[in-house]
Structures are given as C-alpha cells and as structure tokens.
Amino acid sequence: MVKMDLLKVVRVTSGYGTLTVLNQVSCEVADKSLVAIVGSNGAGKTTLLNTISGILHPYSGKIYFKGKEINGMPPHEIARLGISHVPEGRRIFPNLSVLENLKMGAYLARENMKNGMLKKVFEMFPILKERKNQPARTLSGGEAQMLAIARGLMRGPSLLMLDEPSLGLAPKVVASVYETIEAIKKNGVSILLVEQNVRYALEIADKAYVLENGKIVMQGRGRDLLKNKNIKKHYLSLK
Amino acid sequence: MLDVVAQSVISGLINGLIYAMVALGLSVIYGVMDLINFAHGEFVMLAMYFTFWIVSFSGLDQTVAFLPALPIFFLVGVLIYYGMLNRTMGTPLSQIALMLGVAMVIRSFVQIAGGTAPKGLPPSFIFGVLNIGSLAISYSRVATAVVSLVLLIIVHLFLTKTYTGLSMLAASDDRTAAYLMGINVKRIYALAFGLGLALVTIPAAFLMTYQHADPSSYLRFGLLSWCIVALAGLGRISGIIPAAIIVGIAESLVVTFVAPEAHSLPIYLLFILVIWLKPKGLFGRK
Amino acid sequence: MKPRQFVPAFIVFVLIIALIPVFVGFNEYFILLATVVLIYGVITTAWNVMGGIAGQLDLGATAYLGIGAYVAGNMLIWWNITPWIGMFVGAIIAAGFASAIGYVMFRYGVKEIWYALSTLGLVEVLRVIFMLWKEVGGPLEKYLPRSKTDPFYYMSFGSYIPYFYIALIFLLITFLVNYRLRYSKIGYSMLALGSNEDAAESLGIDTRRTKLKGLFIYSFIVGAFGGFYACFCSFIHPNTDFNMNFALEIAVLGIVGGLGTYYGPLLAASILVSLKEYLRAVFGTIVLGIYPAIFGLAIILIILFKPEGLSSILKNVYIKLRKGGGTKHGRQQHS
Numbered sequence: 001m002v003k004m005d006l007l008k009v010v011r012v013t014s015g016y017g018t019l020t021v022l023n024q025v026s027c028e029v030a031d032k033s034l035v036a037i038v039g040s041n042g043a044g045k046t047t048l049l050n051t052i053s054g055i056l057h058p059y060s061g062k063i064y065f066k067g068k069e070i071n072g073m074p075p076h077e078i079a080r081l082g083i084s085h086v087p088e089g090r091r092i093f094p095n096l097s098v099l100e101n102l103k104m105g106a107y108l109a110r111e112n113m114k115n116g117m118l119k120k121v122f123e124m125f126p127i128l129k130e131r132k133n134q135p136a137r138t139l140s141g142g143e144a145q146m147l148a149i150a151r152g153l154m155r156g157p158s159l160l161m162l163d164e165p166s167l168g169l170a171p172k173v174v175a176s177v178y179e180t181i182e183a184i185k186k187n188g189v190s191i192l193l194v195e196q197n198v199r200y201a202l203e204i205a206d207k208a209y210v211l212e213n214g215k216i217v218m219q220g221r222g223r224d225l226l227k228n229k230n231i232k233k234h235y236l237s238l239k
Numbered sequence: 240m241l242d243v244v245a246q247s248v249i250s251g252l253i254n255g256l257i258y259a260m261v262a263l264g265l266s267v268i269y270g271v272m273d274l275i276n277f278a279h280g281e282f283v284m285l286a287m288y289f290t291f292w293i294v295s296f297s298g299l300d301q302t303v304a305f306l307p308a309l310p311i312f313f314l315v316g317v318l319i320y321y322g323m324l325n326r327t328m329g330t331p332l333s334q335i336a337l338m339l340g341v342a343m344v345i346r347s348f349v350q351i352a353g354g355t356a357p358k359g360l361p362p363s364f365i366f367g368v369l370n371i372g373s374l375a376i377s378y379s380r381v382a383t384a385v386v387s388l389v390l391l392i393i394v395h396l397f398l399t400k401t402y403t404g405l406s407m408l409a410a411s412d413d414r415t416a417a418y419l420m421g422i423n424v425k426r427i428y429a430l431a432f433g434l435g436l437a438l439v440t441i442p443a444a445f446l447m448t449y450q451h452a453d454p455s456s457y458l459r460f461g462l463l464s465w466c467i468v469a470l471a472g473l474g475r476i477s478g479i480i481p482a483a484i485i486v487g488i489a490e491s492l493v494v495t496f497v498a499p500e501a502h503s504l505p506i507y508l509l510f511i512l513v514i515w516l517k518p519k520g521l522f523g524r525k
Numbered sequence: 526m527k528p529r530q531f532v533p534a535f536i537v538f539v540l541i542i543a544l545i546p547v548f549v550g551f552n553e554y555f556i557l558l559a560t561v562v563l564i565y566g567v568i569t570t571a572w573n574v575m576g577g578i579a580g581q582l583d584l585g586a587t588a589y590l591g592i593g594a595y596v597a598g599n600m601l602i603w604w605n606i607t608p609w610i611g612m613f614v615g616a617i618i619a620a621g622f623a624s625a626i627g628y629v630m631f632r633y634g635v636k637e638i639w640y641a642l643s644t645l646g647l648v649e650v651l652r653v654i655f656m657l658w659k660e661v662g663g664p665l666e667k668y669l670p671r672s673k674t675d676p677f678y679y680m681s682f683g684s685y686i687p688y689f690y691i692a693l694i695f696l697l698i699t700f701l702v703n704y705r706l707r708y709s710k711i712g713y714s715m716l717a718l719g720s721n722e723d724a725a726e727s728l729g730i731d732t733r734r735t736k737l738k739g740l741f742i743y744s745f746i747v748g749a750f751g752g753f754y755a756c757f758c759s760f761i762h763p764n765t766d767f768n769m770n771f772a773l774e775i776a777v778l779g780i781v782g783g784l785g786t787y788y789g790p791l792l793a794a795s796i797l798v799s800l801k802e803y804l805r806a807v808f809g810t811i812v813l814g815i816y817p818a819i820f821g822l823a824i825i826l827i828i829l830f831k832p833e834g835l836s837s838i839l840k841n842v843y844i845k846l847r848k849g850g851g852t853k854h855g856r857q858q859h860s
Contacts (some may be wrong), residue, residue, distance in 0.1 A: 053419060054418075055419075075415075075419055076421045079418075079421035087415065087419060091413050092413075093408070093412040095408065095412050096408060103402070103405060104405060104420045104422070105420060107406060107422055155421065275638045323828075323829060327829075330832070331637065333780065333828050333832060335638070336777050337824075340777070343817040343824070347818030351815060454814075503653055504653045507646045507649050508650060510643070511646050511650065514635055514643045515633045515635055
C-alpha cells in the first residue's frame, strides 16, 4: 500500500512513572480514515492517546505524524502539527464561556474565529450557538461533549483524537454524538476514536484495534470485528 | 455619631479601592498559577523604594515613576519563574520556601540600600484636600483610588478579551487541556508571574504620593493582599473590588471606634474567618 | 539509620552536643550561640511533627511559643510561681488553644496554602491582641523577677551554661518524641497523610484526628518551650514572643532540612542558624541587614540544588561510611 499513514505508532511502551501501562503497541491511522481502538476499562486506551498527544512520553518506541517523529515533544508543539486531542471527561474550561472555549480551541489558528470556521462549527452544533455566552460549566453532559469536540475542531486539525465521547451520556445523546463524528469524517478529518462502547465504534470504524492489558490483541475492519465470535462474547453480548 | 460612621465608611471605601490595586498582582498570580506569592508584600515595598529612588534621582513625578520600574519587575518575574518556580512545579512547600528566600533577600536589600529611616516624597502634581462635610480626603488618595479602578478594568479586559489573557484563565481552569489547545503553559505561567510582579509597580508609585516607605511596609501590604485574595476567592478580577472594600471599611471602622493600633486586627480576623468558613472566597467562581 | 542502630548513634550525638561548652572553653559568647542554635533546633524539631511528618505547612510556631511564654512569664510575675511549673501550664494552654483552633480549621477543611496563611495570620492576631491587652501584655517589655539566691527557682542564671543544658534536654525529649512517633502507628498515619491526603483517607485514616494529634504534640512541646524562652530572654513582649518572622524561619529550616526525617530540621538549624549568627556578628555592624539576604540565598540554593533537603547530604555521607550498608529511609520530599 502506497498511501501514507497520517499517524504511525511503532512498538510504543508507555505509562505513568513506574507503572507501565502500554506494552509494545503499534497502530496506524491512514489519511481521511476513522480508526477505533476498543477495549475494556483500564486496557490502556487513554494512556495511548495521552502518549500520542505528548501528555506522557513513551519509555520506548516511536510515534510518527505526517512522517515526522513526534515522541518526546511537548503537547503544545504536537498540537501545532495538527493533532487535536479531545480528552476523556471532556475537560472543557468550566469558567470560560462557550465562545471563549472555542476561542481557546482556535488558539493556534486565530483566523478561524473570523473566517467561516466558527460558522461551520455552529452549524454543526446549533445548541452551542444558542449558549455561546453561558459559562461552560452550565452545559449538560451531551452539550459539554459537543463543546469539547467543537473546541477540538476549531483549529482545523488533520487528526482528531476522541477519548470516550459517549462516556456518561444517555443513549439518545450518544447516537447524535456519533452522527456528528461521521459528519466530521465526511469533511475530510481523520479520526482516532477510543471507546468502551464497542458496538457504536466498530460500526463506523474503517479499521479497529482491540486493546487488552496494554497490548493489541486483534485488529481488522470495524464491521469484520463486529462479527467476530470473541468480540461478540467479550464486548457485545455482555452489554 | 452617624456623621462619624459615614466619614469612617467613606474613608474606608477609598482605602479599599486602593487596596484592590495593591492585591491585584497577587490575585493574578494566584488565579493563574494557583500559587501564593509569599513575597508579594516585599515586592510592593521594593517598588515603593524604586519609586522613591526614581523620583529622587530623575525628578519625575510619582504618578509616572512606575514606567521605568514596570519592565524591570516584569523581567524579574519571568526570571524567577524560569529560574526557580518552573523547577519546583508540583512541590508547593518548596515554592513557598523559595519565595520566602526571595522575600528575605528583598527585605535585606531594602535595608542595605535604603537604610531603616522611612522614605517619603514631596507631593506629586496632585495635591490639596477634598472636603466632604467635615471629612477631609487628600486628592492623592482619591486619584489613587481612581487609578486603581482603571487598572483593574484594564487587567480584566486583558484577561477576558485577549488570547494571552484567556489562555491564562484556561490554564488556571485545566492545565492539561490548555496544553492540548496548543498553549505553551510554561510560557503563560512565566508571563503571569511577570505580570503579577509588574502590577505592583503602579500601586506602589501611587502609594508614594501620600505615604512613606519603610523596611516594614511589606508586612502591612503582604497580609492585606492575602486577606483580599482569600476573600475574593479564585475568581475573575471583579471579585477583588468588593473584597477590598470590605477590608478597607472594616479597617477604617476599627481605627475610628476601637484603636488606631488595632487597624490590622480586623484584616487578619476577617482573613482567618474567611479561610475557615468560606475557603473558596466570598466572590469566587469555583 | 535503622531503629536498632539509633540508640548508639543517639548516645554519641548527645555526648558531642553536651560537650560543646567544653570544646569552646566555656566561652560565654559561643555558649550563647550554641543555645540559640538549640532553641531553633527544638522548635524546628517539634515543628517537624506537624510540618514534616504530617505534611501540614504550619507557620504558627510562635503563636504557641508566645502563649507558653506569656503563661509562664505572667505566672512568675503575678504569683511568683516557678517557670518549671509555668512551663507545664503554658504547654497545656498552648496545646488546648491550638487544638481548639485546629478543630475548627480541620473541621472546615482548611489545608495547604490556606492552612499556612491562617496559622501565620494567627501569630499576627495574637501579637496585636497581646499588644492591646494591657493587663496581660501591652507594648512595654515585662521583665521577669530575678533572684541571686535561688536562680533555679526563677530560671534566671548568670551564665548561659544552664540555659544551654535546659535547651539540650528539651531537644533530646523532642527528638525522642519525633523518633518514637516516626515508627509508631500514628506516625505511619501521619506520613500517609503527608504524602497524599486523599489517598490516606481512602486507606481509612481519619485525617482530621491525625492532624489534630500532630498539632497537639507540636504545640505542647513548643508551648512548654515558650516558658523557657521567656526566661532565656528574661522578659516578655508581643514582638519577641509572637514573631511572624521567627515562625517563618522555623518552617523554612524544617523544609530545608528535609521533610519527614527526624534529624533534618536539627541539621538545618545547626548549619543555617550558626551561619546566620556568624553573619550577624561579622557584617551586622558593617552592613546593616545583610545577613537575611545571605540566609535567604542559602535557602534558595538548597531548595534548587538539594531539593531533598540537607539531611540527604548527611545520609549520603553515612552510606559512604558504611560502604553501601546503609539503607534508604525517611520520607523524601517529592521533587
């Protein structure tokens, strides 16, 4: 395959202090694709995203983004290259208004506050436009997740990393979040999605990895994995 | 009687507005970095001495004497951040000890360079007395209170309207998320610390239009500012004003009705009570 | 040092200190200096219970010292009761006061920087109150009665040697309290509390009670020592006894010495207070006020380049002497 991978993670071992969480993990995100990483709680999914975005530095292994080695770089420089990480638990700025949160999202691309980007984001998330002057802490869980994603989009990233976007949301709201994610992908943004909510994630993923105890144990097309016996047994039927 | 109370309250109100400006630098640092600058009072005192020296040597008016001091203080703040605080991030005890060390150096410096005698300046171009009934307030104090309000508004606008200011608030809300936005949080912290120190030069210059500086000035301004910040809570600048006014009026009433020596008592009592009963401040956002 | 090795090391240590007056040829000035070092040593070692082991940044040492000084001092002035009893009463009142304040503070969850600031504020509040409270304090120095015929009863000696040994006894007691505590059950709770309060709570430790116990022990020792301090100064005055800078110095020495070790604070006090007194003696008359600057710089340098505290130097020496036989111990300050 000649098509270049946007993100390439090569045998990365990482963790917190002396606690190793990820063990020799490798994965790729092809340009304009949606890749899902699924696994149970504590498998190391968040650690993987934190390592890619520079919050954690890998003990060993390499991470390439657009062909450039990024492991060991501080998070604000990695962000500059075009990775947007929407962290677990949304992490919106509670005391800033919705609009100010979006402004911070556009910190690296301030022209996006003035050109069509803000309008586009508001079209995608009309509720945010309604509440643009409210402090972000007053938003509901679903609205806060929308804001977190919108904030991540404001700088026009080439890779959007979403950590558990469905966490703590009502099923109806989860469905609308996933509609949004598909819409973002259609706009040409690559997505790396980490989920415990396996069914949703596998349904929309071009490619998916299963992470267990810090190791990749299975990979393949999302819909193929959905039919896999082990997946059905461990992740789907128990739900 | 009512007249005396009214006068005392008005005088306290003016003082409170002035105190708001004195506490502003401390509040910015605390609000952004969640760090109490233990040497804040010492920096206010140092800036008062700077004003004295600048005015004595150049003949500038006090009201503009902060202009040369401001960039120096900003630079010192940035250097202290990169040289000391950045290396001890996450160990608040060490940071407090470091700032105590800095405080001691400043106290010493002021004594060596300025001696122990109080330093006062001739009146600035603002002089005269404003009479409200039988109450006399010098124009210097009124002018200082007005400058305080203007400065607070400017800083408020800076924090809420500019990218740099907003990113300071964002870093204070969620450091990791700020990094993910592409904000260089360390640089923002350095700027905030520099700004916090630079902001003491303006109140110091205006205080010198009607006050003396002496080697113990730090004591008064340090605890005063901590008290205001505790009262205001971790919030936007607007919380400082009511907090400072409460402090100013409480102080003024005690001076009028109890004893002038007791002027610091209400401040500290208020401070301790607020920390105990309302540790997040009266006007905080969290 | 493991607990088993502690006893011989402790005896050697006591003997060395006890012989200081001999080493300096009974020179009164040097004995005075040594006594000042011991005074800092006692208070800082007591502070270590709260500040080091339990990890609460207490800046109120002189609040308890001052209460102890005023209780013992006034008992002697008013009723001619010996400071030996006054010290004990002062300790109880100081510890009672501290516990009452502490109960409220811990009840309302005052911690970290706010605990630090409110204890510091407490010192200043007490100073102002004692300044205004003419019956007990007042702005004039109140001298303690002296007696040539019975110096022991009045704790007023013509030489510094007795003061030195009384302070030494205090130091030994404080030291042993620290040591016993460090390896006791409550000591482990305190250490857990000091390293992470939330984690300690999840382990089922009653953090409020643990803090109160630490505060009680600390303020009791410092309160008792206040009686001695009043006699050593031979007068009581709010500025001397309720001194904020003194309280700050204590905390700084504790931090610089290395938190949670029971000998670190004493080590820091010996080195830095000697340095300070030396600077005061040498430069005090030439350049007024230079010694705080050098003291401050020393603190900055130690924090930046030896963040685990001075005690780590001693430990390294000890390990080298034992050729790797030494073991890691003492809670390191996280850096």
